[in-house]
Amino acid sequence: MAECTTRSTAPVVAESTVAGALGAFGSYEPSTSTHWVRPPVLPRSHAEGVAEVHRVVDAVVALLALIGVFLVANASHMPHGLRAFLRPRVSPHNVLLLSIFVFLWSQVFSLAGLYDPRRRRTRLGELLAVAAACSVGSVLVVLFPIFSDDGAFGFRLVPFVWLATMVGAVATRPVVRRAARASRARAVRRVLIVGSGPRAFKVYQELCAAPDSACELVGFVDSADHIMYDEIGQRTLGRLEELEELLMRHVVDEVLVALPIRSCYSEIQRAIETCERVGVRAKYLADVFQCSLARPRYDDVDRVPVVTMDVALDDGRFALKRVIDILGAAVALVLLSPLFLVTMIAVRATSPGPVFFVQERYGLRRRRFKMLKFRTMVQDAEGLQLQLEVQNEAAGPVFKMRNDPRTTPIGRFLRRSSIDELPQLINVLQGHMSLVGPRPLPPRDVSRFSEPWLMRRFSVTPGMTGAWQVSGRSQLGFDDWIALDLQYIDSWSLALDFKILARTIPAVLKGTGAR
Numbered sequence: 001m002a003e004c005t006t007r008s009t010a011p012v013v014a015e016s017t018v019a020g021a022l023g024a025f026g027s028y029e030p031s032t033s034t035h036w037v038r039p040p041v042l043p044r045s046h047a048e049g050v051a052e053v054h055r056v057v058d059a060v061v062a063l064l065a066l067i068g069v070f071l072v073a074n075a076s077h078m079p080h081g082l083r084a085f086l087r088p089r090v091s092p093h094n095v096l097l098l099s100i101f102v103f104l105w106s107q108v109f110s111l112a113g114l115y116d117p118r119r120r121r122t123r124l125g126e127l128l129a130v131a132a133a134c135s136v137g138s139v140l141v142v143l144f145p146i147f148s149d150d151g152a153f154g155f156r157l158v159p160f161v162w163l164a165t166m167v168g169a170v171a172t173r174p175v176v177r178r179a180a181r182a183s184r185a186r187a188v189r190r191v192l193i194v195g196s197g198p199r200a201f202k203v204y205q206e207l208c209a210a211p212d213s214a215c216e217l218v219g220f221v222d223s224a225d226h227i228m229y230d231e232i233g234q235r236t237l238g239r240l241e242e243l244e245e246l247l248m249r250h251v252v253d254e255v256l257v258a259l260p261i262r263s264c265y266s267e268i269q270r271a272i273e274t275c276e277r278v279g280v281r282a283k284y285l286a287d288v289f290q291c292s293l294a295r296p297r298y299d300d301v302d303r304v305p306v307v308t309m310d311v312a313l314d315d316g317r318f319a320l321k322r323v324i325d326i327l328g329a330a331v332a333l334v335l336l337s338p339l340f341l342v343t344m345i346a347v348r349a350t351s352p353g354p355v356f357f358v359q360e361r362y363g364l365r366r367r368r369f370k371m372l373k374f375r376t377m378v379q380d381a382e383g384l385q386l387q388l389e390v391q392n393e394a395a396g397p398v399f400k401m402r403n404d405p406r407t408t409p410i411g412r413f414l415r416r417s418s419i420d421e422l423p424q425l426i427n428v429l430q431g432h433m434s435l436v437g438p439r440p441l442p443p444r445d446v447s448r449f450s451e452p453w454l455m456r457r458f459s460v461t462p463g464m465t466g467a468w469q470v471s472g473r474s475q476l477g478f479d480d481w482i483a484l485d486l487q488y489i490d491s492w493s494l495a496l497d498f499k500i501l502a503r504t505i506p507a508v509l510k511g512t513g514a515r
Contacts, residue, residue: 192254200232356375
C-alpha cells in the first residue's frame, strides 16, 4: 500500500460569538488552537444504556400501579368527582411519601441485580428476579397507611399493588429491549470497506455477500497497486487518499477497515481520523492476534468480530429519547389540533395553493425525507429562489432574506410565531425527526458544503428545535450555527434535551431571530 504523506487538519470554527451562546449548556471551552474540545464524556455500552431505560420504566410502572390501584379501590368514595376527592390528598406530605416510595422501589430492583449489564439471565431467571423484587418492593406500600393521615390507602391494597407492578414490570421489559434494539440497529447499513487483501475479501463474503445480509456494499477503497480479487477490483471506488472525498459524495453508514494491523498501522489511523472528521462510524477488525488454544469471546457484534468507533453517543438512552419523542409529538398533536384547523383555514383562505409545504431534507446519515411545514410562501417559491440568490443575506451555503418577497402576509405571522413548524410533529412520529436535534437542511444547502467536517452534523437525528433555535436563530451566522450543532452532538444527554425544550417556549414567544 502506498504511504500517504498528507494529513487533513481538524476544522477551525469561529469561537468569539459562540462561547456566550454555549455557556448556557456549560460544556464549551475555548481552545488556544481554535480546535473543538470534546467534553470528557464517559462512554456507555449498549447494555448500560438499556439498564438505565429499564430503571426509569420500572419506576414509572410502580408509580402508575400505585395510583391506579388507589383510584380503583376508592372509586365508590368519589361522589363529588375526582378533583374534589384528590384535592386534600395531593399534599406536600403525600408527595414526599410518593417520592420516597419510587426511590426505594428503584433501589430494591437494583439490589436484585436487574440493572446490572454484566449479568446474563434466562427468561425464567429474569421472571423470578422481577417477582422477588416486586414482592419486596410492594412491602413499601405500608409507608402510606403508617405515615399518612389519609385513610383512603389501607393495608388491604398491598396484594393488588404487588399484582399490578408484577404484570407491568414483566410486560414492559421485553418491550424496552425491542425498542432499544430498534433504536440501535438500522434496516440496511451502507458499508464501505477499506482494504483489498484476504481480510477485506473475507469481510465482504461474511457481511455483504451473504443472502440474509443487512449490509449494502458501497465499495472498496485501497491504495494497493495490484488487487488480487476480481470481485473487489470491480467495486473499487478509489484510493485511500480519496476516502474523505468519497464519504462526502456517497451515503455511507459505516467504514469497515480491513487492513493488516502491523504493516498498515498509519493507514488505519488515517482512515479512522478521516471518518471521525466527516462524522461516519468506523469499525476495524478485532482479530488482531492469532491464537491456537485460547477462545476469544466477542459480545454484541455481527458475523465478524469488530471494534466500533462511534462519532456520536449511541446507547440505550436513545430508546428512551424515542419514547419521549413519540409521546410528546402525539400529545402535542392532540392538544394543538384546534390551532392546526384554524391555521389550515387561514393559509387556504389568504393565498392560492396547498396548505402544507413539503420539502426534501437531509436526515440521519444523509437519508432524505419529506419535511412538512404550513405554507408561508407563494406557489413555486423554490423556483423563484434562483432569481433571489444574489440577494442572499446569509453567509455560508444557506439562504436567508429578512424581507423575502415570496412570503405571504399570513406566512410572516406564522414564521414569527413558529406555528409553521408544527406539522413537523408528524415527521417526529414517523421517526424522520426528533423533538430536539440539529436543524434538517435541504439538498441545496448541503450540496454547497465545502468542508468534510460539516457532514458530522448528520450523525444524529435532526430535530424540530435545538441549540441554534434557542440561541438567536437567524441572528447567528452559519459558522456559529454549525458550531452549536456540533457541540450538541458531542455533549448530548437527555438532560440537555429537556433544557433546550424548556428554553424553546420563551424563545418562540419572544420571536427572537425568527424570519
